[in-house]
Amino acid sequence: MSRNPFHLAWFLQGSSVQAWAEPWTGHIGTSWQQPELFLDMARSLERACFDYILLEDSSYVGESFGGSTELYLKHGIAVPRQDPSVVAALMTQVTSRIGIVPTFGTFAYPPYLLARLVATLDQVSGGRIGWNMVTGSSDFAAMNFGLDGMPEHDLRYDMADEYIDVVQRLWSSWQPGAIIADRASGSLVDPSKVHAVNFEGKFYKTRGPLNSGPAPQGRPVIAQAGGSPRGRGFAAQHADTIVAHPKGIDGMKAYRNDVRARMAAHGRDPDQCKVLFMVAPIIGETAADAQERKRIREARAAAQIPQRLAFLGKLMNIDFGGMDLDKPISDELTTNGHQQTLDQFKTMAAGRTLRQAMGEHNVTALSVELIGTPDSVAARMGEVMQEVGGDGFLFSMPNVSRRLLAEIEDGLVPALQDRGLVRSAYGHQKFRANLLEF
The missing domain is CATH 3.20.20.30 (Luciferase-like domain)
Incomplete structure (x- = not known):
């Protein structure tokens, strides 16, 4: 613990x-x-x-x-x-x-x-x-x-x-204590504790x-x-x-x-x-119930490969829609978007076609x-x-x-x-x- x-x-x-x-x-x-x-x-x-x-x-x-x-x-x-x-x-x-x-x-x-x-x-x-x-x-x-x-x-x-x-x-x-809210003196803010940034x-x-x-x-x-x-x-x-x-x-x-x-x-x-x-x-x-729920979630994901690629592409600024699902993604693929997401995806997809990678991609x-x-x-x-x-x-x-x-x-x-x-x-x-x- x-x-x-x-x-x-x-x-x-x-x-x-x-x-x-x-x-x-x-x-x-x-x-x-x-x-x-x-x-x-x-x-x-x-x-x-x-x-x-x-x-x-x-x-x-x-x-x-x-x-x-x-x-x-x-x-x-x-x-x-x-x-x-x-x-x-x-x-x-x-x-x-x-x-x-x-x-x-x-x-x-x-x-x-x-x-x-x-x-x-x-x-x-x-x-x-x-x-x-x-x-x-x-x-x-x-x-x-x-x-x-x-x-x-x-x-x-x-x-x-x-x-x-x-x-x-x-x-x-605004410095700590800038608001004094002193009704007796009629002062709400201490001007000496509020400063321009310039x-x-x-x-x-x-x-x-x-x-x-x-x-x-x-x-x-x-x-x-x-x-x-x-x-x-x-x-x-x-x-x-x-x-x-x-x-x-x-x-x-x-x-x-x-x-x-x-x-x-x-x-x-x-x-x-x-x-x-x-x-x-x-x-x-x-435990069996949880595994069945995992199976259902993965089956749903497997049926939604285009949607999932669209979501990943949105994160990475990459158009997966123009790629062949039955070919591997290029090692030369780069992005000005989420770099870690792309790096992790390329590691996971190594040696697999894009379709296989998405099918094996763990959504849980x-x-x-x-x-x-x-x-x-x-x-x-x-x-x-x-x-x-x-x-x-x-x-x-x-x-x-x-x-x-x-x-x-x-x-x-x-x-x-x-x-x-x-x-x-x-x-x-x-x-x-x-x-x-x-």
């Missing part, structure tokens, strides 16, 4: 239609515009004492597959997508402890607008907001914001280094100070997914929590050790950043496979985390339904709590304090 509890979070794949046309999703195709499922989700995961919900996002309709939007629209592949700031704000109003982490791309928001938006969300949530900081990866998304395309991969991170410097200066433009860098320029007032956490929690070497370096320097999906226990351990070494090199305490590994548990009443495992009863899955999670060393798991299942939430809240989490592997109550009011509690 781990010496300390580990953390739990959920990677919500977009605040819109969930698991379109799959079982146990009700009338999601017509009810998705109203956020009741997400509000129920926030309540459920708070009862289960999760650290946070991360709201993934994209700001365009995919057209990587065959150069067309048809497959994406017909099958609801990452579309529609509602603005995550609105859904995040609503989630905060039906909860009191769980962290809410919307995704905002640095290419889509001027630094002042982003700093003001996130500080406001932190205020209305009582200090429970994070920001999943992404640099963007799609030329189609860039074009929606008046750009010709995305900058080159490593240049995006150079720009992000300056971007996060700007927003942190803006968040710091930043002018290579990529960004802003005057400041923020007019929204201070964020309760000072600096809202920063989440980042660093896969490439440049991305890992950025995450190690700036992130409070990292989204990771290396394969297998050895890969998980190596990734965490690498990121922690990079943090130490930047003069940071490695324990101040929590690395959470993506998993997709399948829970059954019996991200970092490690978790299949069984609540008790057996809880035991396995404890074993994995003991071997890896920390810090927790990030659930990533595209088929969110109330049934799935009940399996986690009322099945898996109690089994984890009974083993002392996760918290049974929050220790603090604010997000960062709960994240750093252990």
Whole structure:
């Protein structure tokens, strides 16, 4: 058993239609515009004492597959997508402890607008907001914001280094104690504790100070997914929590050790950043039931190879629609999109045709496979985390339904709590304090 509890979070794949046309999703195709499922989700995961919900996002309709939007629209592949700031704000109003982490791309928001938006969300949530900081990866998304395309991969991170410097200066433009609210003197704000920023860098320029007032956490929690070497370096320097999906226990351990070494090199305490590994548990009443549910999920995936390739292509900026399914993918394939995703896919597909690779592609495992009863899955999670060393798991299942939430809240989490592997109550009011509690 781990010496300390580990953390739990959920990677919500977009605040819109969930698991379109799959079982146990009700009338999601017509009810998705109203956020009741997400509000129920926030309540459920708070009862289960999760650290946070991360709201993934994209700001365009995919057209990587065959150069067309048809497959994406017909099958609801990452579309529609509602603005995550609105859904995040609503989630905060039906909860009191769980962290809410919307995704905002640095290419889509001027630094002042982003700093003001996130500080406001932190205020209305009582200090429970994070920001999943992404640099963007799609030329189609860039074009929606008046750009010709995305900058080159490593240049995006150079720009992000300056971007996060700007927003942190803006968040710091209000010193602690700036709001005095002294009715006797008639003073609301101490002017000596609010400062202009006057930043002018290579990529960004802003005057400041923020007019929204201070964020309760000072600096809202920063989440980042660093896969490439440049991305890992950025995450190690700036992130409070990292989204990771290396394969297998050895890969998980190596990734965490690498990121922690990079943090130490930047003069940071490695324990101040929590690395959470993506998993997709399948829970059954019996082991046989769980295996049958796995078989059904894999059979469904095998029948949806074009849709799955379209989704992967959207992440990687690669058109798999023009490739022969009965030939291997080229070793020379490159991307300006998600580099780690492509590298992992090429490794998995080595020696196989594209059709075989997709047929064998494990849709139930991200970092490690978790299949069984609540008790057996809880035991396995404890074993994995003991071997890896920390810090927790990030659930990533595209088929969110109330049934799935009940399996986690009322099945898996109690089994984890009974083993002392996760918290049974929050220790603090604010997000960062709960994240750093252990």
